[in-house]
Amino acid sequence: MSFLTKVYYSFLRPILASKRATIGFIITIGFILMAIIGPEIVPLDLTTRYELRFQPPSLEHPLGTDFAGRDTFAQIVHGSREVLLIAFLAALYAILIAISVGMTSGYIGGKVDLALMSIVDIFLTIPNFPIMLAIAATFRVSDPASFAAIISIWMWAGLSRAIRAEIMSLKQKEFIEASKVLGMSNFHIIFRELMPNVFPYILINFITMIRAAITASVGIMFLGVVPFKITHWGVMLNLALFQSGAIYFKEGIYYALSPLIFIVLLEFGAVNLSHGLEEVFNPRLKTYE
Amino acid sequence: MLRVIKRIAYSLVTIFAATTLMFYLLHNIPGDVIDLWAYQLMEEMGLRYEDARQVAMVMYVGYGEDRPLHIQYIEYISNLLRGYLGFSPTFRVSVNDIVLKALPWTLFVLSVALILSFSIGVILGLAISWRRKGILGQVVVAYAAFTDAMPDFVTALLLMIIFAINLRLFPLKGAYNPTLEPGLYPAFIFSIFYHAALPIFSYVIEHIGYWALMMKGSAASVLEEDFVKSAEARGLPDKRIMTAYVGRNAVLPLVASLAIQLGTMLGGSTLIETVFSYPGIGYFFAESIGRRDYPVMQGLFFLIILGVVLANLAVDLIYPLIDPRARREVS
Numbered sequence: 001m002s003f004l005t006k007v008y009y010s011f012l013r014p015i016l017a018s019k020r021a022t023i024g025f026i027i028t029i030g031f032i033l034m035a036i037i038g039p040e041i042v043p044l045d046l047t048t049r050y051e052l053r054f055q056p057p058s059l060e061h062p063l064g065t066d067f068a069g070r071d072t073f074a075q076i077v078h079g080s081r082e083v084l085l086i087a088f089l090a091a092l093y094a095i096l097i098a099i100s101v102g103m104t105s106g107y108i109g110g111k112v113d114l115a116l117m118s119i120v121d122i123f124l125t126i127p128n129f130p131i132m133l134a135i136a137a138t139f140r141v142s143d144p145a146s147f148a149a150i151i152s153i154w155m156w157a158g159l160s161r162a163i164r165a166e167i168m169s170l171k172q173k174e175f176i177e178a179s180k181v182l183g184m185s186n187f188h189i190i191f192r193e194l195m196p197n198v199f200p201y202i203l204i205n206f207i208t209m210i211r212a213a214i215t216a217s218v219g220i221m222f223l224g225v226v227p228f229k230i231t232h233w234g235v236m237l238n239l240a241l242f243q244s245g246a247i248y249f250k251e252g253i254y255y256a257l258s259p260l261i262f263i264v265l266l267e268f269g270a271v272n273l274s275h276g277l278e279e280v281f282n283p284r285l286k287t288y289e
Numbered sequence: 290m291l292r293v294i295k296r297i298a299y300s301l302v303t304i305f306a307a308t309t310l311m312f313y314l315l316h317n318i319p320g321d322v323i324d325l326w327a328y329q330l331m332e333e334m335g336l337r338y339e340d341a342r343q344v345a346m347v348m349y350v351g352y353g354e355d356r357p358l359h360i361q362y363i364e365y366i367s368n369l370l371r372g373y374l375g376f377s378p379t380f381r382v383s384v385n386d387i388v389l390k391a392l393p394w395t396l397f398v399l400s401v402a403l404i405l406s407f408s409i410g411v412i413l414g415l416a417i418s419w420r421r422k423g424i425l426g427q428v429v430v431a432y433a434a435f436t437d438a439m440p441d442f443v444t445a446l447l448l449m450i451i452f453a454i455n456l457r458l459f460p461l462k463g464a465y466n467p468t469l470e471p472g473l474y475p476a477f478i479f480s481i482f483y484h485a486a487l488p489i490f491s492y493v494i495e496h497i498g499y500w501a502l503m504m505k506g507s508a509a510s511v512l513e514e515d516f517v518k519s520a521e522a523r524g525l526p527d528k529r530i531m532t533a534y535v536g537r538n539a540v541l542p543l544v545a546s547l548a549i550q551l552g553t554m555l556g557g558s559t560l561i562e563t564v565f566s567y568p569g570i571g572y573f574f575a576e577s578i579g580r581r582d583y584p585v586m587q588g589l590f591f592l593i594i595l596g597v598v599l600a601n602l603a604v605d606l607i608y609p610l611i612d613p614r615a616r617r618e619v620s
Contacts, residue, residue: 125597125601126303126307126594126597127553129560130555130556130559130590131311131590133559133574133578134314134315134586138314138583214440218440222560223575223578224579241564247449248454260443263443264438264443267439270438271438
């Protein structure tokens with residue numbers, strides 16, 4: 001099977017099978033393109049021109065201008081790269097931790113399982129936003145990779161427990177028994193037999209985590225406790241509410257609303273994608289119908 | 290009984306682990322705390338470095354001292370056990386005072402919001418599980434997906450922009466009208482509810498969808514049960530089946546989620562209270578982070594953990610008492 005057909009069967013076909021997932025997918029792809037290509041096309045000019053502050057949307061400035069007369073749309077486009085990169089990395093780290101902990105716990109079982117699951121329980125009980133905020137602020141992180149790491153530490157626990165449960169029930173199935181009798185290596189059983197069975201589940205959770213990471217990272221930026229670029233959407237919100245007071249002016253409303261609308265649209269796309277995929281992979285689960 | 294003891298011991302371990310983690314994190318900040326402070330003072334007040342460091346030293350008495358870390362840790366824990374949370378260098382009061390001032394507001398807003406969103410959500414969920422294909426069902430599910438996509442602080446900001454700034458229907462900040470003398474008289478009580486309205490709505494708007502979907506799922510599985518079919522066969526009125534048979538059995542498992550939701554709301558309070566400048570735990574937590582006031586950060590974080598763990602414990606212990614099905618599973 002060539003790479004492309006593989007991609008088609010494992011990603012595209014399930015997505016296109018559901019209307020909701022398709023809508024979500026199109027929105028998500030739109031944002032990914034915006035983050036990758038956008039900054040190359042839309043120039044960002046951060047020189048202050050106070051005479052142009054808080055302009056309403058026009059052809060020249062599709063979303064108006066900010067408190068210092070700079071184009072809001074260009075800031076949104078340039079910010080999207082950072083927002084998506086942090087969310088993607090955080091979800092990736094969290095998935096990797098969740099898979100390794102969940103697999104180890106479920107496959108080995110016994111004392112290892114008990115120990116790992118007690119740690120998971122503690123991570124699940126601690127409310128994650130306050131601690132993410134505290135760590136990000138005290139360590140004053142300002143690069144996307146470490147920022148993503150701080151977020152991911154508080155996101156993996158729930159998924160690892162779910163993977164463990166899945167592995168435990170799969171372990172009892174005949175095909176795993178058969179591979180063991182046939183003398184297959186643990187490596188083969190884990191990556192060739194077990195992984196494909198939990199893959200859809202992991203895919204859905206990956207999208208859910210990206211969403212959670214967007215919420216968390218924008219929230220932390222919004223509080224303005226971490227030094228970051230002014231184009232990050234959370235920083236824009238912070239500037240709109242606390243620094244420039246843009247939301248109190250009639251004219252400033254476009255600057256304040258722009259990041260809000262883009263955050264909601266991006267998350268809306270991700271919610272639909274993950275719920276749609278859930279319908280496809282797990283028809284018995286009718287929560288979101 | 291053994292289960293209860295185990296559960297309590299486990300809760301204590303969680304609180305202890307989280308507190309220890311926070312302590313060591315905050316005491317291992319790269320760079321000197323005093324230095325960090327000094328630089329901030331230099332920026333803010335335009336002081337020279339030597340002066341700024343002097344001021345910072347005075348502010349930080351009792352924190353970041355040169356004593357070994359484990360001694361400081363033991364002292365911190367023994368203070369905690371005696372109920373003393375430390376002294377805040379930037380607010381110039383003890384952390385206990387801040388807690389006493391802030392906690393009632395947060396408890397008030399969270400409990401009203403939790404009760405409102407739980408009851409509205411449960412009623413909606415029950416209604417849509419009964420008529421699956423109805424228009425209400427579709428509306429509620431779409432609403433749930435939409436609010437799921439809105440982070441709580443986005444909802445709060447939108448409410449603030451629409452109702453407080455543009456329509457001027459609600460106050461912009463604070464917990465009550467500062468011109469009124471605090472006391473138990475109608476005008477003051479009204480002022481409290483008036484100021485809490487937007488924060489409460491932010492939580493309620495965010496959480497109704499969650500409860501509605503949970504209730505719908507739970508009720509759907511109860512509807513499959515034989516006792517519901519037999520009640521229908523006996524010709525009981527729909528209304529009675531829905532409330533006494535389905536509703537009662539479907540709502541009990543949701544009680545277990547109350548503690549989890551409370552944890553989510555407490556976590557979200559940092560953002561929502563900051564948006565509305567509502568002087569609760571979350572507001573002071575965010576404020577202390579902005580001011581790099583580590584004792585306050587530590588103290589409020591401890592309080593948040595304590596709240597969440599106790600809520601979980603309470604639900605775990607009370608749940609088998611109200612739902613006989615859980616009792617059977619346990620034993």
